[in-house]
Structure formats: structure tokens, C-alpha cells
Amino acid sequence: MNQTFTEEFEQHCDAALAWIARFRGEANDQDHRDFALWLAADAGHRQAMDLMLELWDDLGSVRHLPLEADPPATAPARAQPTRRQWLTGAVALAAGLAMAFVLLPLNREPGGTESLR
Known part of the structure; x- marks a missing residue:
């Protein structure tokens, strides 16, 4: 050499x-x-x-380095929710609110807190 x-x-x-x-x-x-x-x-x-x-x-210093010369693949972009997913969520929320408005008044007894005594 x-x-x-x-x-x-x-x-x-x-x-x-x-x-x-x-x-x-x-x-x-x-x-x-x-x-x-x-x-x-x-x-x-x-x-x-x-x-x-x-x-x-x-x-022990190179565990994080790329082993190949190729550039790393980029991570796929996070998908945006579809219209169907938005509608499903909106319907579920509306159904939950409707149930709350219907069931909560049925759960109350006349007289308020006096019936707890």
C-alpha cells in the first residue's frame, strides 16, 4: 500500500x-x-x-444510522376522516343526546330531593 x-x-x-x-x-x-x-x-x-x-x-454509537444508502420511505400521511365517518359520528352523538333528554326526565321523581329522605 x-x-x-x-x-x-x-x-x-x-x-x-x-x-x-x-x-x-x-x-x-x-x-x-x-x-x-x-x-x-x-x-x-x-x-x-x-x-x-x-x-x-x-x-455502540451507530444503532440509529440507516444501513442502506437509500433515503428512508416517508410515512404515509394520516388519512382524513371521510364524509361517512363524520356522518356516523354525528348520528351517534345526536342519538346519545336524544337518549339523555328522554331518559333523564324519566329518572327524576316528583318532589325533587325530598324523596331521598
Whole structure:
């Protein structure tokens, strides 16, 4: 191994550590795309990343990093309630209120609280 190759690989390792640090913070989708491009640009990048991940894994510090170069899939957006769901909820609420207005007066005895004595 010559000195130039060693320096080049050391630069790749430094870049790999920079990527690891970036992913430890708040990486966005563009960071994931840039990382994928960097990883694919040179076989030495993959070797350096593998070596640095192994080192960090030995230190227990990289459990949160993506294992692949692909950007993460975005979580599906939460679906908005449909008209049918709104109507079902409204009917259930109306039925509950109607029952309360009908049953509560039937539960009262004439004379108010005097009948409790």
C-alpha cells in the first residue's frame, strides 16, 4: 500500500465519519440523496463507510444510522376522516343526546330531593 492510497483512504474515512455525524443529527431527504451519491461514487467510499460503521458499532454509537444508502420511505400521511365517518359520528352523538333528554326526565321523581329522605 503506497502513501497516496493511504492518504486517499484516510480522506474517505474522514468523509464517512462526517456522514455518520450528519446522520446523528437531523438529516433531511437531501442529505440521504447526497449520501447515496457519495457512496456510489467510489468503491473506497463504501469500504471506508463499512470500516467506520464497524468501528462505531463496536463503540455502540451507530444503532440509529440507516444501513442502506437509500433515503428512508416517508410515512404515509394520516388519512382524513371521510364524509361517512363524520356522518356516523354525528348520528351517534345526536342519538346519545336524544337518549339523555328522554331518559333523564324519566329518572327524576316528583318532589325533587325530598324523596331521598
